[in-house]
Amino acid sequence: MNILFEEKDVEILISTMNRDSLDFLVPMFPSFDYSKISILVINQVQNETKLSSTNPNIRVINSSEKGLSKSRNLALENATGKILLISDDDVVFQKGFIEKIIDAYQKYPNAAIIKFSALKPNSKPLNKNAVNSKSSLSIFDILNTSSFEITLNKYHVDFEKHKFDENFGLGGIFEMGEEAVFLSDLKKDGKQLVFEPQIIVAHNTLTSSDKKDVLERYFISGAMFTRVFRKKYIFWIFIKMFFDLKQKKIKMNNLKAIFSSAIKGHKMFQKI
Numbered sequence: 001m002n003i004l005f006e007e008k009d010v011e012i013l014i015s016t017m018n019r020d021s022l023d024f025l026v027p028m029f030p031s032f033d034y035s036k037i038s039i040l041v042i043n044q045v046q047n048e049t050k051l052s053s054t055n056p057n058i059r060v061i062n063s064s065e066k067g068l069s070k071s072r073n074l075a076l077e078n079a080t081g082k083i084l085l086i087s088d089d090d091v092v093f094q095k096g097f098i099e100k101i102i103d104a105y106q107k108y109p110n111a112a113i114i115k116f117s118a119l120k121p122n123s124k125p126l127n128k129n130a131v132n133s134k135s136s137l138s139i140f141d142i143l144n145t146s147s148f149e150i151t152l153n154k155y156h157v158d159f160e161k162h163k164f165d166e167n168f169g170l171g172g173i174f175e176m177g178e179e180a181v182f183l184s185d186l187k188k189d190g191k192q193l194v195f196e197p198q199i200i201v202a203h204n205t206l207t208s209s210d211k212k213d214v215l216e217r218y219f220i221s222g223a224m225f226t227r228v229f230r231k232k233y234i235f236w237i238f239i240k241m242f243f244d245l246k247q248k249k250i251k252m253n254n255l256k257a258i259f260s261s262a263i264k265g266h267k268m269f270q271k272i
Helices: 022-028 070-080 097-107 141-145 178-188 212-248 252-269
Strands: 010-017 038-043 058-062 083-088 092-093 111-119 150-153 191-205
Touching: 010 022, 010 070, 010 097, 022 092, 038 070, 058 070, 070 178, 083 097, 083 178, 083 191, 097 111, 097 150, 097 191, 111 178, 141 178, 141 191, 178 191, 178 212, 212 252
Parallel strands: 010 038, 010 083, 038 058, 111 191
Antiparallel strands: 083 150, 092 191, 111 150
């Protein structure tokens, strides 16, 4: 299917919480008039706070549900755009991001997902070594993807079949890994997952992973590897430990505790 996409076909799906004003959109779009693009805001509320919009291009759904993956799924279910951007409420969209996305989907018309690049708080790319386009994401690419790097072609993703696993992500039982689970499900289903090194957003705060201590990260990884790799989960725990040791993210004297935490995550996932 070769479709000529336009700016009006792009929709940004933003997950946020307890908002009563759209003012948070202003710093997200410093070089773009956001009122002219389609935006769907999922505002999860735990009180009487409600968000509304008078701009026809900006739709709002207030939800009493809790959990980032629940928010993502609600957004996908209600999306009207042809190209969808997964977004948090603390990213900054870079100049020309829409043109970069449209060009990439013209280049890869069969792509279900195109992963782009993002800047870290230090203004360096999240994946500094990823400088070339890839027509197929490897499992390592998938495991190193943040949600705000993900765009989707609605023509190639069935949101009845493919959803974010609500056990994973902030507010879930395992508070990371929802992106890897979602993308690995699509890859197993034969969908084309592409990487384009173009930078579309900056993320100026720490990621969820950065905020977790090492034992909690491995607890979640044990569950996520079980979800993605099934019986091969233990092999991937060792792979992660190997690379983390090599990059000095963990120490040899912590390996027993780290491995034990990953196994606890595996067992917890099995229970649910």
